[in-house]
Amino acid sequence: xxxxxxxxxxxxxxxxxxxxxxxxxxxxxxxxxxxxxxxxxxxxxxxxxxxxxxxxxxxxxxxxxxxxxxxxxxxxxxxxxxxxxxxxxxxxxxxxxxxxxxxxxxxxxxxxxxxxxxxxxxxxxxxxxxxxxxxxxxxxxxxxxxxxxxxxxxxxxxxxxxxxxxxxxxxxxxxxxxxxxxxxxxxxxxxxxxxxxxxxxxxxxxxxxxxxxxxxxxxxxxxxxxxxxxxxxxxxxxxxxxxxxxxxxxxxxxxxxxxxxxxxxxxxxxxxxxxxxxxxxxxxxxxxxxxxxxxxxxxxxxxxxxxxxxxxxxxxxxxxxxxxxxxxxxxxxxxxxxx
Amino acid sequence: xxxxxxxxxxxxxxxxxxxxxxxxxxxxxxxxxxxxxxxxxxxxxxxxxxxxxxxxxxxxxxxxxxxxxxxxx
Numbered sequence: 001x002x003x004x005x006x007x008x009x010x011x012x013x014x015x016x017x018x019x020x021x022x023x024x025x026x027x028x029x030x031x032x033x034x035x036x037x038x039x040x041x042x043x044x045x046x047x048x049x050x051x052x053x054x055x056x057x058x059x060x061x062x063x064x065x066x067x068x069x070x071x072x073x074x075x076x077x078x079x080x081x082x083x084x085x086x087x088x089x090x091x092x093x094x095x096x097x098x099x100x101x102x103x104x105x106x107x108x109x110x111x112x113x114x115x116x117x118x119x120x121x122x123x124x125x126x127x128x129x130x131x132x133x134x135x136x137x138x139x140x141x142x143x144x145x146x147x148x149x150x151x152x153x154x155x156x157x158x159x160x161x162x163x164x165x166x167x168x169x170x171x172x173x174x175x176x177x178x179x180x181x182x183x184x185x186x187x188x189x190x191x192x193x194x195x196x197x198x199x200x201x202x203x204x205x206x207x208x209x210x211x212x213x214x215x216x217x218x219x220x221x222x223x224x225x226x227x228x229x230x231x232x233x234x235x236x237x238x239x240x241x242x243x244x245x246x247x248x249x250x251x252x253x254x255x256x257x258x259x260x261x262x263x264x265x266x267x268x269x270x271x272x273x274x275x276x277x278x279x280x281x282x283x284x285x286x287x288x289x290x291x292x293x294x295x296x297x298x299x300x301x302x303x304x305x306x307x308x309x310x311x312x313x314x315x316x317x318x319x320x321x322x323x324x325x326x327x328x329x330x331x332x333x334x335x336x337x338x339x
Numbered sequence: 340x341x342x343x344x345x346x347x348x349x350x351x352x353x354x355x356x357x358x359x360x361x362x363x364x365x366x367x368x369x370x371x372x373x374x375x376x377x378x379x380x381x382x383x384x385x386x387x388x389x390x391x392x393x394x395x396x397x398x399x400x401x402x403x404x405x406x407x408x409x410x411x412x
Contacts, residue, residue, distance in 0.1 A: 212358075212359050214355045214356075214358035214359040217355070217358070241386035241389075241390070242386065243385070244380075244381075244383075244384055248359045248361070248387075249352075249355050249358075249359040249361060249387075250377075250380070250381030250386065250387025250390060251384075251386055252390060253390055253394065254352070254398075255393075255394050257352050257355055258397075258398050261351045261354070261355065301351075
């Protein structure tokens with residue numbers, strides 16, 4: 001669940017990808033249709049769902065987030081639709097399900113891909129008929145709920161593989177929203193860093209310290225598999241551990257440092273996005289620059305062993321030789337070349 | 340286990356450390372253990388000892404199967 005992310009944290013982002021997300025959110029703010037939010041873990045699916053709710057007509061009514069991954073196949077039905085007393089062992093009293101609790105408001109079904117196939121049929125019926133029946137009950141209860149669904153996986157692919165019902169997929173995928181992973185919007189990293197550092201240092205009543213260039217570089221280079229949530233945790237850690245008034249390499253988790261160091265520098269060459277920044281770029285020069293950076297990186301991490309470097313770059317050893325010459329890289333460590 | 344093997348692992352993060360005015364010095368390698376010392380900017384910081392210790396130890400263990408103990412001296 002993305003509960004640790006704050007609402008503002010998603011809104012922080014200047015990249016073209018995030019601007020497109022915000023514009024889409026604005027467009028659908030008056031809608032009552034189902035939204036399918038796809039995004040890796042930590043990209044802010046629940047925050048987005050709550051933003052959608054807060055900007056809708058239902059904002060003064062309940063918002064009920066529920067992770068479908070938390071419940072076993074038998075429990076999920078009772079959790080979503082509720083049960084009557086005596087429906088099963090341990091059902092000592094009537095209990096409304098999440099759909100009933102969300103009545104007149106919005107329900108967010110996160111990890112929808114974790115709903116077992118047998119349950120998907122029941123869910124589809126609820127979405128079509130807008131009525132539920134509690135487990136062990138006979139009464140049909142009409143519900144007025146807007147449905148948002150979240151998933152980390154590619155649902156369409158799951159449909160192809162027979163793991164997700166096609167009819168349910170189309171019922172959910174009315175308004176598709178894709179949240180980009182952090183590594184695809186690296187230009188937002190400094191902004192997010194500043195945001196979270198401010199938040200955590202303010203919490204402990206301290207001044208926001210300066211961040212060294214080395215730390216910023218490591219943050220920019222790291223691939224952030226846990227996305228914004230991982231970045232937030234890294235910032236929280238810095239706020240707790242930094243004692244000298246400047247955020248330096250020593251404040252960082254060394255695992256981030258090692259993995260950042262194994263990434264080639266400047267892999268991400270983002271095109272200027274803001275309209276006021278449109279200036280001509282020489283594509284050939286930029287490509288040569290990128291090629292040169294990547295070759296230097298490969299030579300460095302393979303300690304000048306060209307065969308290993310060629311393997312890393314997935315090109316032939318002879319091709320690498322040609323390109324080193326073309327890029328004007330003098331191989332200072334050619335004597336170490338074991339090939 | 341040689342000092343060069345330990346240095347090669349630390350070398351991976353050294354550019355970042357140096358950019359921040361710090362370094363990790365390999366003081367001694369004996370048997371399967373290594374003694375290292377934090378120098379420069381982060382040398383006096385208890386957090387830096389902990390973060391770097393854990394990361395360097397993990398990286399050494401991954402790179403050198405027989406690696407045993409890392410001591411920060």
